[in-house]
Amino acid sequence: MRLTALIVMAAASTASAAPDYAGHIKALRDKLAAKGLTGVTIRIEEPFVVIGDAGEDTLARDARTVRWAADKLEADFFAKRPTKILDIYLFHDAESYERGVQLLTTDAPDTPYGFYSPSAQGLFMNISTGGGTLVHEIVHPYVEADFPDAPPWLNEGLGSLFEQSAEQDGHIVGLTNWRLPGLQHAIVHGEVPTFSSLMHLGSNDFYGDDQGINYAESRYLLYYLQQTGKLRGFYKAFRAAHAKDPSGFQTLTKTVGDLEKLQPAWERWVKTLRFQ
Ligand SMILES: [Zn+2]
Numbered sequence: 001m002r003l004t005a006l007i008v009m010a011a012a013s014t015a016s017a018a019p020d021y022a023g024h025i026k027a028l029r030d031k032l033a034a035k036g037l038t039g040v041t042i043r044i045e046e047p048f049v050v051i052g053d054a055g056e057d058t059l060a061r062d063a064r065t066v067r068w069a070a071d072k073l074e075a076d077f078f079a080k081r082p083t084k085i086l087d088i089y090l091f092h093d094a095e096s097y098e099r100g101v102q103l104l105t106t107d108a109p110d111t112p113y114g115f116y117s118p119s120a121q122g123l124f125m126n127i128s129t130g131g132g133t134l135v136h137e138i139v140h141p142y143v144e145a146d147f148p149d150a151p152p153w154l155n156e157g158l159g160s161l162f163e164q165s166a167e168q169d170g171h172i173v174g175l176t177n178w179r180l181p182g183l184q185h186a187i188v189h190g191e192v193p194t195f196s197s198l199m200h201l202g203s204n205d206f207y208g209d210d211q212g213i214n215y216a217e218s219r220y221l222l223y224y225l226q227q228t229g230k231l232r233g234f235y236k237a238f239r240a241a242h243a244k245d246p247s248g249f250q251t252l253t254k255t256v257g258d259l260e261k262l263q264p265a266w267e268r269w270v271k272t273l274r275f276q
Contacts, residue, residue: 024085025049035103045070045088047081048123048138053100054092062090065131069138069162072172076232077158078146086141087122088134097126116140132177136163147239151247152206153198154238157218161226174223176275183216187267192217195259199247220270230255 021044028049032040041059043050045066052059066088074081089104091097094112101109105120113133114125123137139159143150164177186192191213193201198217206214225231238251245251249259256262 019047019085021046021049021085028087037100037103048086048088050088050090052090052092052127053096054090058092059090062127062131065134066138068167069135069165069172072167073139073142073162076171077235078142080142080146082141082145084121088138089122089124090127090134091125093128094126097124100124118144132163135165136160147235147242149242149246150239151199152201152203153214153218153221154235154248156206156215157222158235160215160219161222174219174226176223176273177219178275179212179216179219180270180273180275182212183220184271184273186213186216187270192267195221195252195263196249199249199252220273221266224266224269225255228256 025042025044028042028051032038032051037053040051040053041056043052043059043063045063048066048070050059050063050066052062089100091100097112097114098109101107101124104122104124105117109115109124111133112126113129114123114127114137116123116137118141123134123141125134125137127134136159139162140155143155143158147154160177160179161174162172164175165172166175167173183192193210193213198214198221201214222231225234234251234255237255238245238248241251242248253259
């Protein structure tokens with residue numbers, strides 16, 4: 001009796017939680033028409049709806065990046081999907097991107113590449129700049145759902161790790177990228193924060209004047225974990241321990257040993273990396 005009741009409840013909650021893509025797209029079409037954004041094509045790439053302004057074929061091609069990133073990130077990191085259907089707008093050039101963002105968020109974009117807006121429930125991309133920012137921004141709503149209150153270093157570290165990524169043995173892997181030379185320069189000049197201080201930064205400080213080095217250090221710390229086969233295990237252990245270890249410092253120490261000892265070795269290793 002009790003078991004039956006539980007099963008019925010589980011079925012009911014699953015049914016009520018199933019996202020209504022058809023209803024969402026109908027409302028989306030109405031909204032876009034009202035704002036004068038016509039001539040767009042729309043595809044479902046769960047848990048996202050992807051909107052393009054350069055025709056069906058271009059959207060089909062660009063949406064492959066969305067599908068690939070979502071599938072690979074879910075397989076290796078994220079047990080939970082974003083709870084709301086999010087729209088991913090792929091604008092085909094700078095002009096259409098700026099116009100679209102202005103119409104949809106009533107604000108001009110503050111980056112030429114693309115961004116995720118939780119309040120607008122969407123990702124807005126100038127896809128002519130490449131797919132890197134798209135993958136970076138896809139990471140953020142997943143982290144929001146799967147690891148609420150993740151510290152900025154982890155959120156941006158993962159986002160920027162996968163902004164330059166490839167598939168190896170069926171897994172998504174980050175590659176070295178444009179953030180490397182700045183980090184190497186900062187290492188040479190002794191300007192890199194300790195791992196402990198990086199990990200304890202709140203949003204205001206992480207996104208402050210030194211955000212460039214904070215992103216780069218976070219990225220290459222996670223890149224180090226990836227290259228030593230520890231990244232997926234660390235992410236899951238940190239997520240599980242988060243209430244007791246909000247910065248991840250204790251979990252990372254358990255994963256790699258004394259962080260004060262690791263840092264100089266990591267800095268020497270980063271100096272050997274190359275980005276072409
Ligand atoms: Zn980001």
